[in-house]
Amino acid sequence: MQVTLKLFASLSPCLPPGAVRNKVDLEVDSNTTILGLLDSHHVPREKCHLVLLNGVFHAPEERDKVALKEGDVLAVWPPVAGG
Amino acid sequence: MGWTGKVLRIDLSNGTSKSEPLNMEWADKYLGQRGLASKYLVEEVDPKADPLGPENKLIMATGPLTGTCASTGGRYSVITKGPLTGAIACSNSGGYFGAELKFAGWDMVIFEGQSPKPVYVTIFDDDVQLRDASDIWGKSVWDADKYIKSTHQDQMIHVAAIGVAGENEVLYSCVVNDLHRAAGRSGVGAVMGNKNIKAVAVRGTGGVKVKDFKAFMDATNAGKKVLKDNAVTGEGLPAYGTQVLMNVINEAGAMPTRNGADVQFEGAGDISAEAMAEPRRTDGKPNLLTNQACFGCTIACGRISKVDETHFTIQNKPEYWHASGGLEYEAAWALGSATGTNDLEALTYVNFICNEQGIDPISFGATVGAAMELYETGVIDDKVTGGIELKFGSAEALVQCVELTGKAEGFGKELGMGSKRLTEKYGKPELSMTVKGQEFPAYDPRGIQGMGLTYATSNRGACHLRSYTVASEILGIPEKTDPLETDGKAGLVKAFQDATAAVDSSGLCVFTTFAWTLEDIAPQVDAACEGNWSVDKLLEAGERIWNMERIFNNQAGFTAADDNLPQRLLKDAAKTGPAEGLVAGLDKMLPEYYELRGWTQEGVPTNETLERLAV
CATH class of the missing domain: 1.10.569.10 (Aldehyde Ferredoxin Oxidoreductase Protein, subunit A, domain 2)
Incomplete structure (x- = not known):
């Protein structure tokens, strides 16, 4: 199935070739979890502060339990802020 | 100490200036900058005064930590009755102007009346002059900055100026210092233009004294280490700036578009x-x-x-x-x-x-x-x-x-x-x-419910900086809350409002609070200033400031009906993103907010609240 991975700020270098504007579409197995997808792209777990699946935050303890679905958008940031 | 203990009062109508002692009884209750200058404003300006008339005053105010070596200790604010809103206005800016004003020996400058012709004001330590601005009236902020430094042959002068927008009383014109830092909101630049002040130029050769030098160095060094070790203030903000939020807020479905x-x-x-x-x-x-x-x-x-x-x-x-x-x-x-x-x-x-x-x-x-x-x-x-x-x-x-x-x-x-x-x-x-x-800023209350209450109750009109609940609701600072929930947001907004009012009165930047709590700030303030500044005292000062601003607005004619949001946010549901189908739930938060504030359901502080806070 296809999902979209978006990595921002200092996590951008973990995106695979072909990514445009911090975003890439990927083919993944149907049982892939949030954490599984991030681990497969060597995104440092300790840097994954803000993890939004379709815009909704998922806490660290949920990330190895939530399986991705077709068309999901996973967006991840290190600790950031603004105002 | 921390404070210089001196207020510069400039009568523009008569072209005179005088020094007067800072009211230390007020300083003990309102700290400095936003709080203390607002106290002067509410005591001296009729809430019903025309913002663009000589009866309004314009105050440039520093905090006790402005000009010290505390991290971010360079802030100043411009306080007045705002022409865009008719409410109390306080716009905060960074750069170097605020620290220079302190070095010149002044906690704040109060401008009153109206100059009969365009002037720029030079404050070189104790030497205060109103000078003819006819060469720079009609010119830009950048031209004014260059002209003043060149005329006085001193590149170390720091200038806060209005551009042609302020001269033309554009209702959201700002005061810009150091070329591109601004006291930006509520039209404080239009008030300066109405008073015929093109610019204020400061140069100071003094320093800032603190109460306990060793304790101050210990507290500020500890604070700097916290900022450095924190991933947001030590890495994220320097590298990406506030602009890193563009994708965050858009993904969260809270980007007003x-x-x-x-x-x-x-x-x-x-x-x-x-x-x-x-x-x-x-x-x-x-x-x-x-x-x-x-x-x-x-x-x-x-x-x-x-x-x-x-x-x-x-x-x-x-x-x-x-x-x-x-x-x-x-x-x-x-x-x-x-x-x-x-x-x-x-x-x-x-x-x-x-x-x-x-x-x-x-x-x-x-x-x-x-x-x-x-x-x-x-x-x-x-x-x-x-x-x-x-x-x-x-x-x-x-x-x-x-x-x-x-x-x-x-x-x-x-x-x-x-x-x-x-x-x-x-x-x-x-x-x-x-x-x-x-105008409200960059967070849609349908996707970040706390910001709806923040905008509705902000004393200077819609503003994110009066209680930045985005920190909690989206960014997880200090702890994550659900942005789509209204439960608990009344307390969250009040807590942010009171704490922010204290920070805005200290001379420090509110961005420190992505890493600092008041536990980090109180020792720095206390080491600089007399008055046993604990966390509780800072919070009480913040709450007192909030109520003082509210009373001014109520006396200016604002009521609970003005604690509202545009109908689009209350009636038209979000079309996409996590908030799809949701409107701003202001009605679920506002009654509880009034109750927590100790206000009537008409939005008026009760006598008990005013007595408790000694407003």
Whole structure:
């Protein structure tokens, strides 16, 4: 199935070739979890502060339990802020 | 100490100035800067006074930590009755001006009356002069800065000036210091223009004394270590600035887009922090050159950018082929998402013009967004706009608008009224995304519910900086709460409002609170100032300040009916994203907020509350 991975700020270098504007579409197995997808792209777990699946935050303890679905958008940031 | 103990009072009508002692009894209750200067304002200005009349006063105020080696200790505020809102206004700025004012020996400067002719004020330590400004009236902030430094042959002078927008009393004009730091909101620049003050130039050769030097060094060094070790203040903000929020807020479905009709902007990625750092296709260079720090700041979140010289905005204007203040998140949102424009170079140029001419980019961009909706729905046409094809997404139209607004020429004169007056004029007040007449900033309350209550109850009109619950609701600072929930948000907003009022009164930057709590700040204030400044005392001062501001507004004529949001946010559900189907749940939060504040359900502080806080 296809999902979209978006990595921002200092996590951008973990995106695979072909990514445009911090975003890439990927083919993944149907049982892939949030954490599984991030681990497969060597995104440092300790840097994954803000993890939004379709815009909704998922806490660290949920990330190895939530399986991705077709068309999901996973967006991840290190600790950031603004105002 | 911390305070200099001196207030400079300038009577513009008579052209005189005098020094008077700071009211230390008030300083013990209101700390400094926002709180203390607001106390002076409410004691001296009739709440019903015309903001653009000689009876209004304008105060430039520092905090006790301004000019010290505390990290970010360079802040000052401009306090007045705001012309955009008719409410109390307090706009905070960084740069170097505030610290220099302290070095010159002044906690605050109170401007009263109205000069019969344009002047600029020089404050060189104790030497205060009102000088003829006829050579720089009609010129930009940047020209005024250059002229004053050149005339007085001193590049160490720091200047806070208005551009032509302030001279023309554009209702959201700002006071710009150090070329591109601004006391930006609520139209404080229009008050300065109304008083015929083009600029205030300061040069100080003194220092700032603190109560206990060793304790102060220990506390400020400990604070700096916290900022350095924190991933947000030590890494994220210096590298990406506030603009890193562009993608965050868009993904969270809380990005007000095209005058708030949508909550996600398809062009957000094109105008984000990440896009600013990418090499451009045209010249291979990135928009962002470097970050920059204000006085004493160890975070350094500021952006310095350069527009592509071949871009249509400046290809024939070499005077703009230089580096200057780049896009911060709020400006990028207002000029970009609110108008549906994704041309990063155009937004950067328009932001330059806002700095150069002293225009608040938040209210300007939001007002253009409202005007675009009036145009696209056929309410106004080319005849009204003077031929500007005012369609959402048009960078050309945005540029034409900014070039006319500061000068108050053509359709720019109407834009300079702000979106409330503009939409009322054309019979569509519901298209103004404002609270108390001030345009709301870059967070849609349908997707971040706490911000709805924040905007509705902000004492200076819609504002994110009065209680930045985004930190908790989206960013997880200090702890994560659900942005789509209304439960618990009344308490959250009150806590942020009180703590922020204290920070805004200290001389420190509110961005420190991404890493610091009041537990980090209290020892720094206490080591600098007499008065046993504990966390509890800071919070009590913050709550006292909030109530004082509220009373001023109530006496000015505001009521609970003004603690409201645009109907679009209350009636039209978000179309996409996590908040799809939701409206702002203000009615679920406001009664509890009043109760927690110790106010009646009409929004009036009870006698018991006022006695408890000794307002």
